């Protein structure tokens with residue numbers, strides 16, 4: 001039996017590695033168990049987010065946007081580009097360099113803070129202990145006063161479209177395509193499907209997105225979702241709603257995708273097919289039945305609001321537990337848990353977690369959507385400001401989209417902010433901060449914003465809540 005730790009964490013994704021660093025900073029003797037190995041058998045820290053998720057997808061989104069901008073957008077500035085060419089292997093190499101830098105950065109931070117990395121696959125066993133099996137099959141049992149499970153998630157696969165990792169691929173495969181497919185199919189118009197579809201669409205693929213639901217982005221505010229659909233279709237994404245994929249097979253080096261719509265059965269032939277139908281918690285083989293851990297009805301490890309499982313001193317955080325599958329949500333849960341272990345009174349505000357879709361323009365949101373407020377019977381006011389009326393947006397040739405602010409009808413407290421437009425991810429953060437401080441729309445309206453900025457659109461939306469916008473005609477009565 002090895003030394004006893006204060007905290008042992010299973011998984012070094014953004015939930016686990018942040019928890020590990022914070023725990024060590026709080027003076028807790030901390031170890032983190034991670035199974036991910038690079039091609040040379042060396043442990044890779046950073047999880048889905050750094051290796052096959054947030055960061056590589058954003059690297060490719062940025063590269064592909066620059067390419068599309070040079071090809072399609074610079075003429076308006078009077079700049080002509082003779083011929084734009086994309087070197088896909090060079091684009092992938094840049095992405096891989098960023099991954100290497102960031103995963104290496106986590107390893108350096110572990111070292112600096114004194115976190116012990118244990119290479120292998122961890123399993124919670126009875127008595128709140130962790131059994132770790134390394135790549136050679138050696139087993140050790142780690143003892144700890146506290147265990148945090150942060151094993152994350154994996155892509156969902158569906159029987160009609162089994163992966164062959166060559167023609168039918170998941171999000172990880174879509175980050176590794178070495179040439180631009182002439183015709184690309186994407187199953188699922190969710191966040192990942194739209195982001196990866198956008199990458200290859202910008203680089204010249206003819207992209208068809210097949211989505212089973214009739215509604216586009218049902219979790220997004222309906223007005224923003226409608227605007228987003230319009231913008232993405234204009235960019236050339238062929239998004240088919242109400243299209244349920246029923247079969248996919250490789251025939252003569254291409255994929256024949258069958259799908260059903262209200263009109264009947266259809267077939268599309270594509271060079272590659274990305275299956276992006278969501279992610280599921282990675283809970284198999286993660287704990288023994290006598291460990292005290294349980295799964296909820298959707299397969300997530302059951303936890304309460306403080307991420308405590310049903311086993312004493314065992315916690316679970318990140319994608320393996322309920323709530324949005326977002327890196328920052330898991331990281332904050334990790335910080336809350338280790339602060340509580342260290343005796344602090346920490347808690348999470350699950351009502352104030354921003355989410356972003358990194359299309360261009362970005363789609364970002366925090367708080368309630370208009371449809372949710374209606375369903376909850378809450379009286380609300382709206383303030384909307386289009387980027388077409390923003391001086392900065394026009395100067396930057398980014399006139400598409402809008403900021404929408406929702407505030408309580410009586411208290412004026414901000415209940416939600418929904419944006420499609422330039423730098424939406426960064427703009428929404430201002431609303432997150434305002435909401436964390438319990439601001440009213442008037443508080444934002446009374447704040448001075450620098451001119452000219454995209455942020456002024458948020459200011460104007462706050463002013464518009466009570467009919468006081470300056471740079472658009474107010475339709476509602478001023479209060």
Ligand code: FAD
Pocket residue numbers: 010011012013014015016033034035036046047048049050052053054055057120121122123150151152153171192282285286317318319320325326327328330358
């Ligand atoms: P993970 O990142 O999945 O990490 C879990 C870790 O645990 C892994 O390293 C795994 O190897 C390890 N592990 C699992 N089981 C064991 C075990 N038994 N023993 C030892 N180790 C184990 N989120 C955002 O917020 N913003 C984005 O822009 C964004 N973009 C994304 C793009 C793509 C293409 C994908 C796939 C995801 C994206 N996400 C994004 C989601 C984000 O990556 C996840 O929400 C986040 O990584 C979850 O963090 P986690 O630490 O809970 O799990």
Ligand code: AMP
Pocket residue numbers: 158160187188189190191192193210211212213243244245246276277278279
């Ligand atoms: P998300 O969970 O946000 O990544 O989105 C995944 C999307 O895939 C959801 O909108 C699902 O409706 C969609 N989806 C799941 N199965 C199918 C299928 N067989 N055909 C088309 N779309 C699907």
